[in-house]
Amino acid sequence: MKEVMMGDVAVARGVKLARVEVIAAYPITPQTIIVEELSEICGRGELKARFIKVESEHSALACCMGASMAGARTFTASASQGLLLMHEMLHWSAGARTPIVMANVNRAIAPPWNLWSDQTDSLSQRDTSWIQLYCENNQEVIDTVIQAYRIAETVYLPVMVVLDAFILSHTSEVVDVPEQEDVDRYLPPFKAALTLDTNDPRAFGSISGPMEYQKLKMARHEDMMGAVEVARRADDEFGEVFGRKYGIAEPYRCEDAELILLTSGALGGTAKIAVDALRESGAAVGALRVRLFRPFPADEIAEAIGDAPKVAVIDRNLSVGAGGIFAQELKAALYDRERRPAVFGFTGGYGGGDFTPEVVEKIARRALEMGKPDSPTLWEAIP
Amino acid sequence: MKRARMENELVSKGHVACPGCGAALAMRYVLNVLGPKTIIVLPACCWSVITNRHPECCLEVPVFHTAFETAACVASGVRAALEVKGDNSTNVLAWAGDGGTFDIGLQALSGAAERNDDIIYVCYDNEAYMNTGVQRSSATPWGAWTTTTPATHFKGQEKKNIMEIMAAHRIPYAATASISMPEDLMAKVERARDTRGTRFLHIFCPCPTGWRSSPDLTIELARAAVESRAFPLYEIFDGAKRRLSLDPAPPAPVADYIRPQGRFRHLDSEQIEAIQKRVDEEWLSLLRLIENNPA
Structure with missing residues (x-):
């Protein structure tokens, strides 16, 4: 169904359609509409997710990582200073291979204070092992959030969906909202390969020597390189279900x-x-x-x-x-x-x-x- | 008081703690009560090493190693995921040292406590950054030597009162415990286990490596801290009602606790007397709080 919505609202609607189970986020302009909209959606019971209103962006991502390790589909959103505060956890969540999806609204980094678009926040996270997708318009925003879960849960790397401050986040456009049953067909429930499971106790992230460390990092690199093909396929298959695709x-x-x-x-x-x-x-x-x-x-x-x-x-x-x-x-x-x-x-x-x-x-x-x-x-x- | 029994020995042989490590005992006692249906979130601390290196792990429950300041919020995330999956019985245990609790992890802990997230948070307190080589934390007591507070310039600030900070969050349960009193410690873990919401346990764990004390004195020092009232054992319910667990009357002199520790070697008798005075004052102020609102 076609609706007029801002880019931030498109993110929230995509999260709802993806049936996210745990959300943790902290407000920052111009991302705030995303968390406000999701609060409303969760409050109305339209999305049966636990939304944890954390005390910082650092904790937001750490919280998502814990939830993802315990097997939940997770989401967070941020921008600018908030994304920078998350930096340590960007590395950690990717290293832990948690398929978190985050929306980042590109916003300038202070000083001086400035709220408008600047990609330096997300681009300066390029070495954190996060997959990054940049959106052109609000239709692509909602569609990319849904695709992002497909990609993340295939390669076990987190995905950042990026949209420009105000130019997309606060600008209303006509968006063809995908039907829930189509999204369910495209995006099956998340079944984590390994979780924090008391019936199968494992330790994640123990101290390792150079051999194991390099092996794990190289494996992450290879999986990241493979994500080109995964992203292309996720987009192609999206096209088959929804009749729209974007290419990588x-x-x-x-x-x-x-x-x-x-x-x-x-x-x-x-x-x-x-x-x-x-x-x-x-x-x-x-x-x-x-x-x-x-x-x-x-x-x-x-x-x-x-x-x-x-x-x-x-x-x-x-x-x-x-x-x-x-x-x-x-x-x-x-x-x-x-x-x-x-x-x-x-x-x-x-x-x-x-x-x-x-x-x-x-x-x-x-x-x-x-x-x-x-x-x-x-x-x-x-x- | 009934004798402590080890029913769930979930710390296996092969941990790599220093000889005489109080924190290793604390983990045994806590897991004995919580049992195998427990998930541990482990930030940077001595225990991120004690578990042993990959592929070994001395803990027979799931463990997630995480960043220094994230014990509480990762635990909140784990709990949220379990909840959406309908699991309300697994214990989610955040297990952090004093640095990860009093200092770098305080913000995340405060956030989780304010939300009253359903987690058990244990701070095993050895009163400094021991894993990185004995640097001062805000849990280091006045007068102590550490590598960043050398004897010529020993720590000049009092230890932060983490229990009252947690009480100010009005969490349902907070308690101090000592590895020298395992029955009392395990009774408190039981109480924490059977309570919902954020539960905080502050466990006093001597560290022979950092305290410059003999490894065979760990239990004695932990006991001396309690018996001299330097580390009082008490509980706080809903951030308001308080209960003393043990009244060491008459108390042992604080010097009995201080003297065997190399980290206090530089202190003269006047300075130890100053510590005694401070301990007496703190004890009285705790008693006043308890009298005002007893559990």
Whole structure:
């Protein structure tokens, strides 16, 4: 059924449809609507979950980890400072192989205080062994929450569903809400392979020597790499049930492109509008939206780029001292390949800076004019 | 008082605690009462090593090792999952040292206690960060040497009163216990087991390694702490009603407890007298609380 809802509400509705059993969360703008909506949903008895209103984000994730270890499907949500406070538990929950799903609303990191979108919070968690999926719109948000459980519970790694502050979290859009019976068909109940079970007592996380430690970490790495295929399959099968799918990297009008604009999150939609205008004016520009960031789907991205000689990466984030993070990832992914386009890094649009289709067009025209990149370029986005 | 019987010996041979470890005994006594239907959440502490290294584990119940400050909230999560699965009988035991309780884990513990989450939280208190090599915690008593409070600059602050902090959360049950009084300790574990909500046990566990005391004195020191009133045994119900478990009258001199410990070796008789005075004051203030609202 189609309904108008904000991105945060779409997250909560996805959690309800996924029949989550334990929720633990702490409020932070702009994630608060998620926890408020879930409180209402649980309060009305529409979701029979235990919602633990913890005293911090650190405890929220630790609580989910305990619940997941005891066999429950779990959910938490955060943003910005809250996600950073969770950092230790991000590593721990992934190392413990707990298939937790979290929604993170990308928000700028202080100081100074700023509530608007900036991907640096989630991207600075890239080495925590969490799978990360970035959403373009609210339909994709609700669908990705459901897909996330499929992925997490297949590979036993936690999944972060990422959406832009306000641009998605607080913006209302029409969302086709999946039917519960279809979701139940797509997402069977969670049956953990190993749990804290008094009939089968085991110790989890005991002190280990280098052999066991490296073996476990490598196994996690291999499973993470395998998650590319798992995520693709989860999306394909979602398409079969619901008639919608997104891909793990989504190319748009990339055929014969001289330049491809690589984006993520809500900016992906803006880039498509810019590409339409650019194509209209005769410029051979395409767009490629990266939906799966961890694991980085290097093959899909390289294939989508094809023979395009130039890629302009627009990063709504900045790794200070290194540049845009998607640009770095792309360069690393292309280095060993025969076809290596020139990669132009543009960063901006964070902390409230507005990337309009016009700004994206300007970026494209500048990249088309430039012979080689002078990286990382800071694009002065105009609010 | 009936004699303690070991019916559930769930700590097997092969633990790697130091000789004379009070915390190893505490685990035996607590699990003896809680039995095999118990899940342990273990943050960083001596016990994260004592269990032995993978693939060995001396505990015959499920154990989840977790981060230092997360004992209480992980336990809350485990309990929530058991509840949604209809299991209300398994004990969820958070087992943390004094550092993980008085210091880094206090926030999560306070959160769980405020929510009255249905967990048993045991703090085995050896009065410093012993696993990392004897650094001071807020449970370290005044006057004690640790590696971060050297004898020339011994700890100048009093021990934090964790029991009154827990009482302020109005949890249904909180009690102190000593490994030197196993019958009393196990009776309290029983009471905790049979109560719902957040239950807190503060168990006094001498540490020969950190206290610079002889391993064969562990029980004697634990007893001396109780008999000198340095560590009173009492219970708090619903954060209000209090009951003394044992009144050591007349009390032994605090010096009997202090003197055999290397960590207090640098103290002169005047300083030990100051500790005696403080112990007397604390005892009187505890008695006043008990008189005002007896259980």
